[in-house]
Amino acid sequence: MTLPTKHKALVLKAQNDLSIETFDVYHPEAGELLVRVEAVALNPADWKLRDRGFQRYPTVLGLDAAGVVVAVGDGVKSTAVGDKIFYAGYLSDLSLGTFQQYNKTRPEFASKIPPNLTFEQAATIPLALTTAATGLxxxxxxxxxxxxxxxxxxxxxxKYAGQPLVVFGGSSSVGQYAIQLAKLSGFSPIITTVSSYNVELVKSLGATHTIDRHLSSREIANEVKKITSEPVKVIYDAISLSETQDAAYDVLASGGILIIVLGAKVDKDKITPDKKIIGTHGSCYSPVNRELGISLCSHLTELVASGDIKPNASEVVPGGLTSISKALDRLANNAISGKKLVVHPSETV
Ligand SMILES: NC(=O)c1ccc[n+]([C@@H]2O[C@H](COP(=O)([O-])OP(=O)(O)OC[C@H]3O[C@@H](n4cnc5c(N)ncnc54)[C@H](OP(=O)(O)O)[C@@H]3O)[C@@H](O)[C@H]2O)c1
Structure with a gap:
């Protein structure tokens, strides 16, 4: 396979300063894969880092990708040139962010795309599913x-048959995967907060009961009590705003764990030592999650091939990398519901 020598990348050069640059195509080092990126999915972290700033410039953003392996480094045995894979990006190095036409990843953090999934569907999975998995x-x-x-x-x-679990924000990307994993874990009932127009979506993924996400904390707690009299020992707050964390903490039973995806914001006056709050970090590159991440990636092809894990719905945004910044504005403005925006880097002119 003849590779180009140059490719295009969307580079964050400073806070709020994204532009297309031309880079040399990377060379995979030992244990690495070089991938032609066919589809990338957009995540809230991308607009937050663009707008709020990052610790390192320049940076290539992008935390989700699906593509074709075009070269492998020394020692790679499990993955070959031509394999179609999906994987999460990482921002420690320009070559690992996904908003570019070629990038690098590691075989242990990637999974092969089964025939029932398109590149676009596959790209919706890695970061949000990993975040759901590390949290649980x-x-x-x-x-x-x-x-x-x-x-x-x-x-x-x-294993957890008969035990209730609550997901705050079941229609979010992370929430959709948390519901699906909770179902595979056997939890029942699986209760989630959601807008009325996403009730069918979350039920199709395994939620057994839904609560209007616009109710007050007190009303949500009352609704949960109507659904189950069992103590709720596991709550996944996929939204993690102060109001959802406070509501979730009120629902959590003594001895329980509240999983959050952003910084802790539970009202300090209500925190008690018998209820834990754990902030999860959905990256396989994080040492605490490495072993779990590798285990998940090694089972993921089968999980999606069997339909046990279904991808998020996706909307393809035309225009390649150039279109990403405007598309991120839609995420920042809370204008995306129940789906992921996906871009084809190859369309970049
Ligand atoms: N810690 C980590 O490693 C990590 C990793 C990934 C993501 N995150 C964070 O996790 C959060 C979710 O990410 P995502 O990609 O899943 O987001 P997303 O899919 O873009 O979230 C949008 C969805 O959230 C729902 N929603 C918004 N506010 C809600 C509320 N108060 N209650 C219930 N549902 C609500 C919306 O429903 P409506 O249609 O009703 O508006 C919409 O469907 C983000 O803050 C992200 O930065 C953290």
């Missing part, structure tokens, strides 16, 4: 999770 199954420690047994292992499948 990560170690009980900062940046870890609730310490449950992973649902893709024989011991974990169905």
């Amino acid at each position: 199954y990560g170690k009980v420690q900062p940046s870890g999770g609730a310490g449950l047994t992973p649902s893709w292992t024989p011991e974990g499948r169905g």
